[in-house]
Every structure is written in C-alpha cells, then in structure tokens.
Amino acid sequence: MTANRRIPYVDLAAQYREERAELLAVVERVLAGGSYIGGTEIEALEQEFAKLCETREAVALNSGTDALFLGLRALGIGPGDEVITPPNSFVASTGAIVQVGATPVFVDVQADQNVDPAKVAAAVTKRTRAIMPVHLTGRICDMDPILEIARRHGLAVIEDAAQAIGSRYHGKPSGSFGEIGCFSCHPLKNLNACGDAGFVVTNDAKLAQTIRSLRNHGLAGRDSVDQFGLVSRMDTLQAAILRYRVSRLPSIVERRRKHVALYRKLLHPAAFNPPELPDEFIAYHTFVIQTDRRDELKAHLAANGIETAIHYPVPIHLQPAAARLGYGRGAFPVCERQAGRILTLPIHPWLSESDVAAVAQTTNQFLADNRCPLAQGA
C-alpha cells in the first residue's frame, strides 16, 4: 500500500525547492549590503515579530534557549528562586532555569500534554518567582487560571512559546499572555531560519531594553557596560530570511492544519489527540497521538517507509542531569504514562494529501490488527 513510498518526518530540502528564487534574492540582498550583524533588517524584523505577536516589543536573539535564559535574567530570577514548569518539555526550558541559577519545580500535565493549572497552584511556595508554561505541540496552555495564580501570588509568567508561533487562545496570540514570551526559529520550527535564531516578545519596554543590552555584551552605548552580558544576537542573514518567511507563515500554518484535519477525519479512535476547542487556534508544530503499543506502531510505520518522532521519550525529571533535583519515577504519573504512549506523526507542509492518508491508513491497520483499545488521553 505504501510500497516504494517514503514519507519523511521533515523535508527542509522541499522547502528550499519551493522558496529557492526568493530566498536566494534575500541572501543576495544581505551579502551585497555588507552589514552582517545588527542593522535595519533586525529592526524591521523586530517590528514584524511584535506585530505578529500583538506585543509592544520584540527582541531578536540567537536561539529560543537564549530567549528563555535572557528572559529569566531580565526578570531578575536567580539563585534561591523557584520557577514552576512542566517536566515533558524539550530540555531547553528547564536548562534555562538552571542556567540562571534558579530551581526548576516540576508539576504534572493534563491529557493535552500541557501543564495542569491546579498542580501549578499547589506547587507555589514562598520562593516561587515565576511560572514557565510550555505550549507543547503548538497548543497554548490553559492561560486564564495560570495568569490568575500568578496575579494572586505576584509571580511573573514567562511563556515557552517555542512551538506555538501563530497559535491563539481566546483570540490572543501565543507569547502575549505573560511578562515575556519566548520563541524559537530553529530550522525545525514552524517559522524557521537556516540556522539558529529565536526572539522574545514583551509589552514591557524596560525588559526589552535589558534583553537588548544583555544580548550584546551588556553594552549600554558604544563604550559603556551596565552589567556583563553575552553574545546572543540574531545574524542579519537569518533575520532577512525570517522576514521573508514571516510573510509565508500563514500558508505554512494552514497546510499543517489541513493535514491535521485529515488525520482527525481518517484516524482510528484508538489514536488519541485531544480535540481543538472552539476558543483555540493551534498552529501545530507537531501532531502527537497517544496510543497503546507505541513502539510497535512506530516500527510498523517505519517498515512502511513512514518516519515518525517522539516528543519526548524521557521526561526531564528522569534525565541524568536532573538527578540532583531529587524527583524519582512516579513523581509525575500523567507525564510518565504519556512518555510511553506518544507518537508524533508527520505533518510538514510538503506532504501531499495522499501521504497523510497513507500514514493514517497504515496506522489504522496496525491499531485494528492489534485490537488497541479506544484510548482516552492521559
């Protein structure tokens, strides 16, 4: 059925084929201009990002990880402070908390893989300074109760929106809910550079100014340093590429959403993915199903030429690096159970409808043959 067909999980070479002429013109413009760090491309991109995220400010940085790290630093979070965050993210969110010297405090997630607001409320202590929700897969966390907890306890909210560019919740874009929103433009993200890049958004002009200074050695002017910083500038070349791709983002998101809609129509109900709620608009960085016999299903798909991924197979609290934080197996049962059941199906924009149908059919065949129960999530 899928004989001779190979369905890759990502296909950046296909993106290049589609964009080649316009992308090369962008690269030519920057190289010919002779300005490779900073400059008008960066300023223009920052305005375009801010507009996209409906915030006052955006600061272009060299990665999503540095966006999280510099965001926390600008908020003044450091040793002795606790930051509440889920354990099922990419390691970068916890890594940034550890890099500023603060302590990550994990809380469990819900069926939709996002942090459980009730668990967040229960984890607040006298040392808590911030909540870092992660909008996993592109689905925005349940922000109303999270913002309410933050207000009640005087906590900052720093969103890890690395997977959620273009997503909305109650009509508002990702990254615009908390004090700081952090984004990644890693090549595998929906709004992608041809290398590392990321940015923060905020409505607080002072926070933006601090991060602009920290990304450039902490320089306040040409020869004056307020506080020591680092180098975390976005390359001008990447900024120009991203300006071009910001204009294409709606089409990228639409194509991913079309693939998801087809999966939702075709997939056997034993492949669970929480439905998109009426007040949600999900940009779908990933489409993750939860099912029994995940490893066998992954192997069955691979045998049929279909590449899949797992985001993420080992929760952060069970990583060797987290041993000193003192969490053991069983600490976060929902997250741990999901880690053994989640499978990310391909939804990249260069798949055809018949590719998606083939993935659904091959998945369904496995689930039916193995009489997988109609799983509810979590």
Ligand SMILES: *Cc1c(COP(=O)(O)O)cnc(C)c1O
């Ligand atoms: C990709 C990602 C990051 C890190 O972004 P980089 O640009 O690769 O540094 C952080 N958090 C999450 C949830 C991510 O998916």
